[in-house]
Amino acid sequence: MPDVEELDPEVGEDTDAELEAAERDLAEATSALSSSRQTKLLLYAIGAVAVIAVLAVWQDLLTVIAVGITPGAIYAMIGLGLALIYKASKVFNFAQGEFGTVPIFVSWLILSAGAEDATGAVRDAGVGRLIIATLIALAAGVLLAMATYVLVVRRLQARGAVTTLVGTAGVALLVVQTEIIIGEASVRNFRKFVNGSPCFGSEVINDVEVCTSPLTIGAAVIEWQTLITLGVLVVTALGLAAFFRTQLGTALLATSQEPFAASLYGISTNTMNLVTWAAAGLLGAIGGLLAAGFTDTFTPGAITSAWLIGAFAGSILGGITSMPGAVVGGLLLGVIQSASNTWLPSSWPGRPQIGVFGVLLIVLLLRPRGLLGKEA
Amino acid sequence: MNHATHRPTTGRALRAASLAMALSFVLAACGQKPGVHVEGGGGQFAGGGAVVTDPGTTGGTGTVDTGTVDTGAGTTTDTGTGTTTDTGAGTTTDTGTTGGSTGESTGGSTGGSTGGSTGESTGGSTGGSTGGSTGGSTGGSTGGSTGGSTGGSTGGTATPPGSDRTGAAADKLILGVHAPVTGAAPLPSRAFEQADAYWKYQIEQKGRTILGRSEVEVVFKDDKYTPSSAVQACREMTQGSQAFLLIGGGGTDQIQACGQFANQNKIPYLSAGVTEVGLNIPYYFAVSMTYAQQGPLLASLVKKRFPQGKVAAIVTQTPNFDDAVAAWESAVAQQGINYYKTLRHPKGDNSWYQTFAIELQQNQVDVVYILTAPVDYINFAKRGQAQGYNPQFVGVGVSMGLNTVATATCPAGAGALFFSPAPGLDRAGEFGPDWKASGRNDDIELLLWSIMRGIDESFTAYGKVYGNDLTREGYRQVLEQSTIPQGLTPEIRYSPNNHFGGTAMHLLKADCSGQGKYVTDTTFAKGF
Numbered sequence: 050m051p052d053v054e055e056l057d058p059e060v061g062e063d064t065d066a067e068l069e070a071a072e073r074d075l076a077e078a079t080s081a082l083s084s085s086r087q088t089k090l091l092l093y094a095i096g097a098v099a100v101i102a103v104l105a106v107w108q109d110l111l112t113v114i115a116v117g118i119t120p121g122a123i124y125a126m127i128g129l130g131l132a133l134i135y136k137a138s139k140v141f142n143f144a145q146g147e148f149g150t151v152p153i154f155v156s157w158l159i160l161s162a163g164a165e166d167a168t169g170a171v172r173d174a175g176v177g178r179l180i181i182a183t184l185i186a187l188a189a190g191v192l193l194a195m196a197t198y199v200l201v202v203r204r205l206q207a208r209g210a211v212t213t214l215v216g217t218a219g220v221a222l223l224v225v226q227t228e229i230i231i232g233e234a235s236v237r238n239f240r241k242f243v244n245g246s247p248c249f250g251s252e253v254i255n256d257v258e259v260c261t262s263p264l265t266i267g268a269a270v271i272e273w274q275t276l277i278t279l280g281v282l283v284v285t286a287l288g289l290a291a292f293f294r295t296q297l298g299t300a301l302l303a304t305s306q307e308p309f310a311a312s313l314y315g316i317s318t319n320t321m322n323l324v325t326w327a328a329a330g331l332l333g334a335i336g337g338l339l340a341a342g343f344t345d346t347f348t349p350g351a352i353t354s355a356w357l358i359g360a361f362a363g364s365i366l367g368g369i370t371s372m373p374g375a376v377v378g379g380l381l382l383g384v385i386q387s388a389s390n391t392w393l394p395s396s397w398p399g400r401p402q403i404g405v406f407g408v409l410l411i412v413l414l415l416r417p418r419g420l421l422g423k424e425a
Numbered sequence: 426m427n428h429a430t431h432r433p434t435t436g437r438a439l440r441a442a443s444l445a446m447a448l449s450f451v452l453a454a455c456g457q458k459p460g461v462h463v464e465g466g467g468g469q470f471a472g473g474g475a476v477v478t479d480p481g482t483t484g485g486t487g488t489v490d491t492g493t494v495d496t497g498a499g500t501t502t503d504t505g506t507g508t509t510t511d512t513g514a515g516t517t518t519d520t521g522t523t524g525g526s527t528g529e530s531t532g533g534s535t536g537g538s539t540g541g542s543t544g545e546s547t548g549g550s551t552g553g554s555t556g557g558s559t560g561g562s563t564g565g566s567t568g569g570s571t572g573g574s575t576g577g578s579t580g581g582t583a584t585p586p587g588s589d590r591t592g593a594a595a596d597k598l599i600l601g602v603h604a605p606v607t608g609a610a611p612l613p614s615r616a617f618e619q620a621d622a623y624w625k626y627q628i629e630q631k632g633r634t635i636l637g638r639s640e641v642e643v644v645f646k647d648d649k650y651t652p653s654s655a656v657q658a659c660r661e662m663t664q665g666s667q668a669f670l671l672i673g674g675g676g677t678d679q680i681q682a683c684g685q686f687a688n689q690n691k692i693p694y695l696s697a698g699v700t701e702v703g704l705n706i707p708y709y710f711a712v713s714m715t716y717a718q719q720g721p722l723l724a725s726l727v728k729k730r731f732p733q734g735k736v737a738a739i740v741t742q743t744p745n746f747d748d749a750v751a752a753w754e755s756a757v758a759q760q761g762i763n764y765y766k767t768l769r770h771p772k773g774d775n776s777w778y779q780t781f782a783i784e785l786q787q788n789q790v791d792v793v794y795i796l797t798a799p800v801d802y803i804n805f806a807k808r809g810q811a812q813g814y815n816p817q818f819v820g821v822g823v824s825m826g827l828n829t830v831a832t833a834t835c836p837a838g839a840g841a842l843f844f845s846p847a848p849g850l851d852r853a854g855e856f857g858p859d860w861k862a863s864g865r866n867d868d869i870e871l872l873l874w875s876i877m878r879g880i881d882e883s884f885t886a887y888g889k890v891y892g893n894d895l896t897r898e899g900y901r902q903v904l905e906q907s908t909i910p911q912g913l914t915p916e917i918r919y920s921p922n923n924h925f926g927g928t929a930m931h932l933l934k935a936d937c938s939g940q941g942k943y944v945t946d947t948t949f950a951k952g953f
Contacts, residue, residue, distance in 0.1 A: 233614060234612070396769070398742040
């Protein structure tokens with residue numbers, strides 16, 4: 050038998066090379082397997098830590114969610130109006146806050162009309178009067194929104210988005226000043242439909258019945274107002290979802306996507322825009338009344354100053370073009386604020402802002418359209 | 426394809442979103458409710474033209490008695506115009522005439538006439554003459570024992586330092602007031618529209634003049650609860666409306682910003698005591714105890730009234746409250762109070778109420794020292810109550826003790842105790858007869874009234890030194906050596922090294938039995 054190397058030395062070299070390659074592949078495969086195992090182990094470890102952490106802070110987590118859910122729902126309600134208008138008109142509406150504040154003022158004015166002691170009159174108003182005041186207040190929000198569209202937005206829209214945006218900001222400032230002139234810039238108590246919380250046990254202390262077992266989630270007492278707010282949000286979200294399945298809703302979507310094509314089909318873009326603004330006004334009014342019920346107080350420009358930025362942030366977080374996104378973003382925002390207040394060090398100035406805008410930044414970097422954003 | 430069509434839209438949306446957020450921040454920075462400048466249009470009124478009569482109580486000291494042979498017949502018909510009608514025709518030792526004439530030439534009519542007449546009747550006429558010529562102290566030292574001192578005291582006045590007479594025309598004084606009537610923590614504007622009520626009463630009802638002027642105009646500007654707007658408001662009041670001095674009506678950060686602006690421009694600036702941070706400066710004066718000064722007083726109150734209570738504090742996260750927090754925590758430690766901790770919340774944020782309420786409730790905190798904007802206190806108290814947490818609230822400052830805050834907070838804030846520079850409306854009449862006679866019944870007006878009374882006292886002190894020739898530099902110099910006597914407000918003692926001259930505070934208690942108001946718990950409290 051001849052020596053292999055002697056017969057064909059190249060064959061031996063190839064074999065060596067193949068062997069080396071095979072060894073390398075084996076090493077790489079082993080390494081990959083090991084790495085994969087390590088990765089899995091790491092993931093398991095992270096998962097375990099996360100589970101333990103959640104269990105450890107379960108009560109705190111429940112509390113955080115319970116505290117954040119009501120303001121979140123209000124952000125969502127106001128954000129729905131913002132998203133609706135943006136979806137239909139591509140306008141960032143800075144007057145949306147005032148679509149909420151004006152109804153609060155209207156409600157207060159109706160309840161206190163003719164009374165010497167306005168605070169007492171509002172506090173003691175009957176349910177019937179409260180319902181009437183609320184309905185008129187909602188109508189006021191709708192009318193203000195329609196007026197904003199007809200008198201300002203429609204005239205400025207052709208001049209560009211920035212001009213329109215500034216126009217809506219101008220409306221907000223003008224309305225706030227009017228509120229100050231009419232109502233003076235002081236903090237007033239707001240009358241809501243139901244005070245307190247669902248109660249499972251009470252005691253009479255000093256001749257006063259005191260609820261000793263209110264409904265709680267975690268350590269947070271859940272008020273009737275929270276349940277009402279969440280209920281209204283659910284109904285509104287479902288109502289909007291149903292609305293966009295109707296002929297009118299479809300026409301509205303068509304108008305927002307292709308106004309020219311829609312007009313060729315006989316759809317009046319003007320009417321559609323007016324309907325959109327009216328709906329946004331209604332959403333703003335509902336959000337405003339819920340917000341005032343949540344804080345129990347209001348001042349001129351209350352919704353613009355306290356809620357509008359949060360609603361904008363929430364709707365951008367969820368996706369400014371998405372109605373479900375506005376709801377998700379708003380709720381998430383409320384919970385992030387609550388979590389930041391609970392868990393970030395109290396020495397950090399602006400904890401809620403750090404939390405909210407940190408998350409917003411990350412989401413926008415990873416998904417610029419927001420969590421649920423897409424074209425209409 | 427889809428991708429291609431989406432990207433530009435996304436870009437537009439993002440750009441628009443960025444623009445919208447930027448505008449949001451601008452609006453937020455403006456307090457979201459930018460707008461009206463509530464101009465204090467009022468405040469222009471004519472006075473009765475009364476003559477200021479200097480009582481001469483702080484005259485020269487008369488250390489060298491050389492006027493024992495006074496026979497001066499200075500009958501003193503000097504009419505206060507310095508026209509040398511003083512006829513103090515004394516004998517050789519009576520130089521009452523000189524008193525008159527010298528008074529005319531330098532010190533003015535009052536120096537001449539009073540110097541002459543007093544010299545005539547009681548002391549040496551030299552008192553009159555020298556008093557007239559060089560002012561009180563010299564008059565005293567070279568005049569007769571009685572004549573000298575009296576002559577000196579009412580004698581001519583020195584020329585004030587400086588030359589900045591902005592806002593101090595011969596016939597009218599202009600004062601500027603700023604406070605937030607819009608923004609995140611607004612105060613009712615109607616009271617500030619009545620900021621001239623004190624001067625109106627003094628001039629129209631009592632027939633006085635103020636440093637020889639028969640008109641005091643008070644200009645008011647809304648500072649929108651933001652420091653930058655406050656500085657702009659102060660600039661407009663001093664450069665546009667030509668205010669002689671500025672008064673901060675509320676809001677620590679705004680007061681600090683305007684105080685520093687005023688100091689840079691050498692404009693006297695007064696406010697109720699707030700922070701001391703950045704305000705230990707020549708032209709700033711606190712007209713009541715600062716928050717840091719009130720800290721130990723509050724700690725002693727808490728220790729006395731709630732000896733077993735567990736205590737915590739909620740303070741807005743601004744560096745301008747750091748001195749207050751440090752003083753409070755130090756006093757709490759000294760008093761041995763059972764203390765949980767100090768919670769800080771961001772300014773302008775409204776998401777912390779329930780979270781803090783739960784934390785304090787879980788840690789069984791009974792007493793909460795709250796140092797925030799009133800609207801935050803109101804909302805926290807209400808959220809706490811909804812949470813079933815009803816602590817005893819205590820605090821310092823000015824705006825927490827306003828009735829509008831009690832009305833909005835009740836019943837959650839029932840029994841809350843807050844210090845205030847002025848007593849409650851229920852007892853204001855006891856310490857301010859003029860206030861009582863004016864028939865007014867608004868607590869913000871009362872606070873403004875009490876600040877204006879202090880300024881009036883300081884003008885009187887100024888008049889004794891420099892007469893009616895009012896300069897900003899001279900006013901500052903006189904004020905920092907003045908003691909403002911107790912009236913509606915406790916005594917204020919300034920010195921060149923201490924412009925935080927408050928000595929005591931009133932204590933108000935929230936009464937929620939009606940629609941909610943504050944009643945006076947303790948007056949002129951210096952300790953508990």
